[in-house]
Every structure is written in structure tokens, then in C-alpha cells.
Amino acid sequence: MPTQYGVFRDFCRDTGSQHSTLPVCNLFNESPARGGAAPYYGGCNLEGISLGGGRHLANLGSILIAGAAILASLFLLWRSDRKKAAVGRREMQFFLMGYIIIEICEIFTVGGFPLNGAVRRAFSAVHIAAIVATLWILMMNGAVGYQVVDDGTPLSIGLIFGSAAALFVGTGYIALDTGFSWTGYFDSTLAAPNRSYSLYTLYQLVPLVFLFIFFVLEAVLVLRVLGEVRPMVYLGSAVILFAIGQIFQYVISVHICNGTNGKINGGLFETLFTLAAVVMIWVFWSSITEDDWPMAPAGGSTYT
Numbered sequence: 178m179p180t181q182y183g184v185f186r187d188f189c190r191d192t193g194s195q196h197s198t199l200p201v202c203n204l205f206n207e208s209p210a211r212g213g214a215a216p217y218y219g220g221c222n223l224e225g226i227s228l229g230g231g232r233h234l235a236n237l238g239s240i241l242i243a244g245a246a247i248l249a250s251l252f253l254l255w256r257s258d259r260k261k262a263a264v265g266r267r268e269m270q271f272f273l274m275g276y277i278i279i280e281i282c283e284i285f286t287v288g289g290f291p292l293n294g295a296v297r298r299a300f301s302a303v304h305i306a307a308i309v310a311t312l313w314i315l316m317m318n319g320a321v322g323y324q325v326v327d328d329g330t331p332l333s334i335g336l337i338f339g340s341a342a343a344l345f346v347g348t349g350y351i352a353l354d355t356g357f358s359w360t361g362y363f364d365s366t367l368a369a370p371n372r373s374y375s376l377y378t379l380y381q382l383v384p385l386v387f388l389f390i391f392f393v394l395e396a397v398l399v400l401r402v403l404g405e406v407r408p409m410v411y412l413g414s415a416v417i418l419f420a421i422g423q424i425f426q427y428v429i430s431v432h433i434c435n436g437t438n439g440k441i442n443g444g445l446f447e448t449l450f451t452l453a454a455v456v457m458i459w460v461f462w463s464s465i466t467e468d469d470w471p472m473a474p475a476g477g478s479t480y481t
Contacts, residue, residue, distance in 0.1 A: 201380050
């Protein structure tokens, strides 16, 4: 989908028009900088299920899958905790907790749970901030395996949590100021066609850089350090599943919306395939760690 740098108009149009399943678009809709008027981009409008009184539950499928993702993540958190000697156990749990926050937000943003416009913008800002911070944590998980700093130690956890928190706060502030026009600094970028260089960089590009670095770090670790091939099947599957989800979100969404007369769009499938990708990342991590290392050295663990 060709678009100008920083411009979200086409993305918002093709992912649901007035109710977009792209959370960043909620920051533009009904923004005080627009006078509180939600723009209509053309294209397919996601209606979902009518609740009466002019209210709609826009994306019930995404809400249900997000709920399942939260339960699945809680299960993986428990399974991770049982792998006492696994490298990066706490760091992986941080990633899963970040994903849980994303899915909670997704119920109200992608899922389109009926909310006041200001509340939806707040959830959307937290959603975007959580994506950036969580993918930073994932990238740091890729570095943990090299044991530059012993995993699970206060230093390792503090560095990852502190840097992720800084990204979360910084991104969240930019998103909130864009959506609520607190300072007016970002108002000029909200004029049609919804241009925001900062959010485009943070939401569209930075997470992809983090994912790419994570993949490279893990590929080098598995192929060069461990001399294994099989774990790459899990890692490759995660990449493919994530890519399919993004294709549904950005390319196929509008066609599903038109074909179902606005009942569903690609957001449902993006949620599903992202969940599958997260599970495969956990399976990959689990496949390269030992469940039990009775002679593991203090302060760290060892890969298989």
C-alpha cells in the first residue's frame, strides 16, 4: 500500500474508516484539534454488531481472540516460571506481560468496544506505547542469550525494564499529546491527510527495526553459536505468522470489510496471527533452553 511518509489517511481508510482497527487512527478521530468531529475517509466503514441506541460492537472477533491471547499468555507465564534454569526466563516473562497489556488495550481499540471518544484515545495511546516497549523487550531478549550480562540478575532486569519504561513513557506522551492536544505542538500534523511523523516513526518503523534485530541476533545465536537448525523452524514460523497478520491488517482488511458489508475486517485475523506468532516465539525460546540444569552456575544459566 503506497503512502507518503508520516501520512495515515490511507491506512485509516482501509482498516475501517470511521472506526479503524489501527489504533493510531483513533488518535486522529474526534481529536480536540479537529473540533471533536470524527473524519470520514471513504472506503468501508466497520459496523460490526449493533447494540442499539446507535452503538456498535465493532469487532467482536478481535475481542474474543484478545481474551484468548491474555489467557494463553498467562499460561505461558506459568510455563516459563517452571523452567527454573532457562536462560532469559524473567526477560521472557517481561515480554509476555507486555503482550498482555497490548491485548487488554486491543479489546478497546482494535475490538471497538463501545467507549467515550476520549477513553478510546487514551487506550490507543497506551496501546501504541506498549507495542514499542514490548518489542524493545523482545529485542533485548535476543541479546540476553549472549550473556554479556547474566540473565535474571537485578542488573539485567533493571536495564531491560528501565529502558522499556522510558520508551513506554516517551511514546505514550507523544501519542497522548497528539490525541488530546495538550500542548498543541502536534496539532499542525493532524490536518488531512492525518500526518504525524513522530507516530509514523515510532509505530510503523521502530517496531520493525526491533523485530529485525531480534531475528538477526537469534539466528546468529542458533546457527553459529549453538550449531542447530531445528529452532529456526519455530523462529521462521513466528516471522511468517506475524507477516501474514500484517498483510490482513494493511492489505486484505478493506476487501474483507466490503465482502461482509462492514461486519468484520482484517483486524480480527491480525489479532489471531499475532497471537500465533507470540506462541511460536515462546516455543522457539523454550526449544533452545534446558528445563533443568542441576549444575547451572550461580547468577546465570546455559543454553543447550
